[in-house]
Amino acid sequence: MTETRPRTLFDKIWDAHVVEALPDGTAILYIDKHLTHEVTSPQAFEALRAAGRKVRRPDATIAVVDHNIATDASRYGTIEDPESRQQVETLERNVAEFGVPYIPLTDARQGIVHVIGPELGLSLPGMTIVCGDSHTSTHGALGALAFGIGTSEVEHVLATQTLLQKPAKNMRVTVDGTLPVGCTAKDIVLAIIGHIGTAGGNGHVIEYAGEAIRALDMAGRMTVCNMSIEAGARAGMVAPDQTTFDYVKGRPFAPKGEAFDSAVAWWSTLPSDPGAHFDREVRLDAAQIIPQVTWGTSPEDVLPITGVVPNPADQADEAKRAQVQRMLDYMGLTPGQRLQDLKVDVVFIGSCTNSRIEDLRVAASIARGRKVADGVRALVVPGSGLVKAQAESEGLNRVFRDAGFEWREAGCSMCLGMNPDKLKPGQRCASTSNRNFEGRQGPGGRTHLLSPAMAAAAALAGRLADVRDFQPKGA
């Protein structure tokens, strides 16, 4: 078939993976890589077993534990929590029975599924990638179509290596210009979510484009794509370019030699064609971005750090007034309060959004030679065992420890309140994670989302702080 219509990056990857199109537009879409973890897979394996089905392509599947494990040394003994233990043991039984490759807790490569996928070269440009986790959008940074699925879909992929999907609409978010000093990828994506809202991307796949996105390293692009789901989009993508190819080259599961060259030749055809149709276009100017922090309980409730807590009375309609009031009550905030006056109890640097070596380097550059404020508990949780080892080889663990941060083992940790790392009711946390929902980091916990640099600054100041006031000190 000759394709003459200009196509987007999404269109091209979609078209290359349609096994069969059904009359109503639903496609049987082939899945190249399936990442699984302990929380959303047990019911899928159980259903396969009950139906007498096999895993169609164990070689395209990989399993790891990340969500409910502890991030201290206790995890290498018996897992204390009986339910967490059962979930990990169930995964281990399932991968053995179905022949799925597995990275156990004791493996140096263990880590958050969305950190290890790209890091190990399991996730590649042009692929369709799924995982029973909404932050699968992260892998789109490589120029892949990557999205989160539910457990029934996990089962569908295990059994058939396909999914039944309707094509998403195309949205392009173009970020022009140069990011000011003190701002990072996290500030870009928070600003985007603030602009389009948490339902802004519903039904769409977002392609991030423009000078400021091109200038990001792969870790930054992963941070942006990671939070596509917080903008309502199941997937976010960045067109593969030389930065992508340089990142992929030499990774353990990436193609080598001639195979790499022919892969690059295909990957190079993937960027959106000039004139390709986008159902929605959004533009932002990077130069206007000020370090961002959320104040409410939805990621769209975000403001520059120089801002003040909003007043419900300023809201146009009654429903919105009630909603803002509810958030202020939950967050323990008063209208007009300066964000920089908000004292924090806990600082969390980690999660699939911001736990890569680049994130830790930035945070360490702020923490170096300074001290965490009295009464603040500050955690640094590397995204994987390999990130942790790399950071230790650069001495970042000492920088953090000397400053009074805890240096922990890899895992999802305090992002989601299902392992021992949780907030206590009423605690206020500056967090580099992705969701500030009520109770997300533990019942009653109050989350302010921000960048790793901003989190480090908050730990030192003991309150939300403007990282631009903290110039890095020499090594």
Added chain:
Amino acid sequence: MRAFTTLTGIAAPLPQANVDTDKIIPARFLKTIARTGLGKNLFANVRYREDGSENPDFILNREPYRQSEILIAYENFGCGSSREHAPWALLDFGIRCVIAPDFGDIFHNNSFKNGILPIRLPRAICEQLMEDAKLGANARLTVDLERQVVVRPNGEEIPFEVDAFRKHLLLNGLDDIGQTMQRAPAIDGFEAKQRAAQPWLYA
């Protein structure tokens, strides 16, 4: 999967936007290896007080809404995490239909897989249905999937859209994996072609 044809029941009003899946079921209840029994954890953070007792202000703790089979909410219902525990918890409680202006995409998919019908209707209509729902047992709603209408207590019929393929699966209670497995030869063919063009995907 249980088929969904028509449903007449009590609708609970939940007049909030952005009801996320962490709110529908907090992460600490995801440490299960079963699909059932999650109804008691539905909306746990707002449904129970700190001492574990019921919060009498929460809608699902009040009669007749303990028997709700339909939920009416506002924009972006089910946003956030991909956890299928959210529809499992709703289903286990007894909810088989959620009506809202729009839904988080993954929740929307997950609902269909579990015999829950998510219906998108404009905000203004959701506001009317919210008022109906506040009348409780005196105002049952009927959802007719075959005819694609919601019938208000006053008899007014509100049409809604649904994908033809999903409607077919729901009406017949079909397992879509079984359907796809019948297409195995097409999948074999795709793999053979892909393996030739991109051998590194099969290394």
